[in-house]
Amino acid sequence: MSERLHTWPALVYKDLAPMIDYVNRVVQVAGKYTLDEPFEVGWGNIVLEVTPRGLSTPTFRQGGVTFVVHYRLLDGDVVIESDSGSRTLPLSKGSVAAFFASFCAAAAELGVHRPHSSLICEIPDAPPTFRDDQVERTWDGDAARLMWTALDLAADGLEAWQAPFLGHRPRVGVMWGGFDLSATRWRAQPTTPPPHAPPFQQNAQLDAYVSVGFSFGDAKAPNAGMYAYIWPQPDGLEGRSWGVEGAAWHPDAGLVQLPWDKLRETPDPHQAIVAFGDAVYEAAVETAGWPSDLVGPRVDGWYMSRTPPELVEH
Template identity: 70%
Template sequence: MSERHGTWPALDHDELAPTIGYVNRITQVAGKYTLSAPFQAGWGNIVLDVTPRGLRTPTLRGSDVTFSVHHRLLDGDVVIEADTGTRTVSLAERSVASFYRAFCDTAAELGIDRPRTTLICEIEGSARTFQDDHTEHTWNPRAARRMWEAWNLVSRGLEAWQAPFLGNHPRVGVMWGGFDLSATRHRAQPTRPRSDLPPFQQNGELNAYVSVGFAFGSAGSPSSGLYAYIWPQPDGLESRSWGVAGAAWHPDAGLVRLPWDELGRTADPQEAIVAFGDAVYDAAVALAGWPSDLVGPRVDGWYMSRTPAEAVARPPHR
């Protein structure tokens, strides 16, 4: 629930869509810098962290400048923080093209080069480049806060689900292209990517993985909510149970979905997110041969006496 108001935040597509579209585009500007980092499985190192104020890039270590970019959605601005200084760019009352110009001019003051590409990716019907997108946007603080609230709530659940996994898993974060919040578990099992995908998505399918995440609704599918899938997709998913009332397999999309409103009706949404993720991983174990021993016990780290290491070090008295 919303920690401040004690209510489940409503995600009305018509209200949120303009702000989602704008933020998706402007986060891609800074997101392009992450592509200069060494490739990690599934592009896991390019995700944006959900912070107390918005979305932040990982630390970007250039040849001359080390910096990060913080999209402070609750403040309506973008902060570029570098070893050479700090600058701020406003998000209010501007187009993607004007934001791009302002961002690049401001970054240059800190010794940061322009992004190596300006293509807008993974947004259907979008202009081709940042410079081509002249649609004027009015900043909506209420919509921006609702977006952050949703990401913040789901991040807590996904981080709890991900914590006991012993295999390779990038941090939970927002993929700035497709704009979904994801938690992914990788397995060292080479796979054949689908040939009909663009090259960057084929690179994301080089090994098997399980992904659980959250996405806002779109024009064709306006309902926000959790999603999950297993790559490569095994047979038998249509007969599985998904741990939470309202979660269901959608064969046309190749996704398990849990609508946002259904998640909000559960007794404990955080526990429901964990249960949803566990059900998806159980399906991967049962149908796709994933190892069950890659998941350790789920323990609250504060209580050291309950952790596995402490239990081994100090066995119970007989």
Template identity: 80%
Template sequence: MSQHGTAPPAMAYEDLAPMVDYVNRVVQVAGKYTLDEPFEVGWGNIVLDVTPRGLCTRTLRREGVTFRVHYRLLDGDVVIETDSGSRTLPLAHDSVASFYGAFCRAAGEFGIRPPHTSLICEIPGAPANLEGDSAARTWDAGTARLMWTALDLAAGGLEAWQAPFLGHRPRVGVMWGGFDLSATRWREQPTVPEPNRPPFQQNAQLHAYVSVGFSFGDAQAPHTGMYAYIWPQPDGLANRSWGVKGAAWHPDAGLVRLPWSALRETPDPRQAIVAFGDAVYDAAVETAGWPPGLVGPRVDGWYMSTTPSDVVQHREREHAEQRRRDQQGDGRG
């Protein structure tokens, strides 16, 4: 059961593909404005928040205007909200090019220039730029709701997984290029980026990190569900348990995958995402030397607001000791 009390709906990439492909392209329009922001480790500055209605940039400030852009998937529209007013446009357009033109005209009414570039990023086989993408498109409200449902569930689980991490962790959000929901934990350990990769990928590989996320998949890898990986990739990831039945290591892709079909069969999918992430971090501790002490106990806000600090610290020590005993009991410590 999900946190809303109902089992997550079934979904497969093949059914979602036309809408995923379209939404991936149109969210790149507002997403490109986030590139004007100061760079955060691992591109934490660019992610789109999963909202009660869709996907939204954080508040952006430039050139005399403060604004944000909200793609309301459940309403079939996009809202450009500024300090001087707002404008709502339909997401249903006959092409990506048509949407891009309408968006730029509406944004221009508030003094917001078009994005610096209209290149379509990280979509194999796509036209070079947004204004050149004239393929016919059809908006499907039912599929849009399915997409939001998956993103909302995954975001809730990933936010719960991230909460006790004491190191650098950008907010959970959608990377609008590859269109995956990402939760990343960083470690202050310089690494060497892989050669012959695009600059943005090399900039993401300057330090060690553990990434857990959700993806709808793509034509080359039509796997809808959770994924995870450790950078740099350590040895010893085969034949491990990944916390949830159905999760498995895929050496050809360098990913641990938890299919959506397996996730929806768990008693509590949100908690299953937490268990999946914990198993991945345990693998980073045991195979890549990540410090176990960077993860504290999971407690709710009311507990923290009413409990003296010395009791909290004692619970943290107990938590660390229990994790150590668990690892030794599994023969992994």
């Protein structure tokens, strides 16, 4: 890990915004296939994995075809891989509408149906569908690599935070609608979603959860960094320590936030993400009655392979 401590780059939203907007739209194309899968609590079924070269869907088995879609951010292309072959689509230039048409044609050649929906979701001021997005876009390889690097580093920290949790926890991945990296811990405690929230949000809030993640920010709040919140939001979050210098509770947003610039300044950003997540879960225990015994020991796999279960501390 020490070799990676110097690889945490600066993130300037205005420089990344065109590519964030572009990638957010195109990943939704293959992301729609996840909606065909059995629903997992909190939409755990929809996340895209951060891979060595980009973002990937889960493996799908639909209509006699097994396939996966890999958005290779470091290569500027999209690979549809199936049991009958593969197709590669460039992202070098063109509109989202043109990409959608090319994607559907390539998928059909592999026996994969087109996505059941062409709606663009959760992006303010976006056209209603992929077919309506005619804006010409150009791929920025440097920005794409910077985005991947940030996602990869944040995912590494969030996976380490999640490892000892003994309850239900969907895999760490990118929620393709809001385009944030999410790590969520759940417990079977039914809650009442906001009545006027969109259906996807209401379905996400059927039970209590603690969410820690990473976001690039947006036009209204152009600051990348870690975020966290507890659902339902408890009282007593003001004035708490959140494990890392620079992390703070922002009641207007309903979020605990750790700016990326503050994270980069810590001696070990990877461990800082773990400490941030631990502090958020501790707040859930102390203010919302979450059980402390749902978190086991945080040890590496080699330790566990050598240690009899009765000697492991809980």
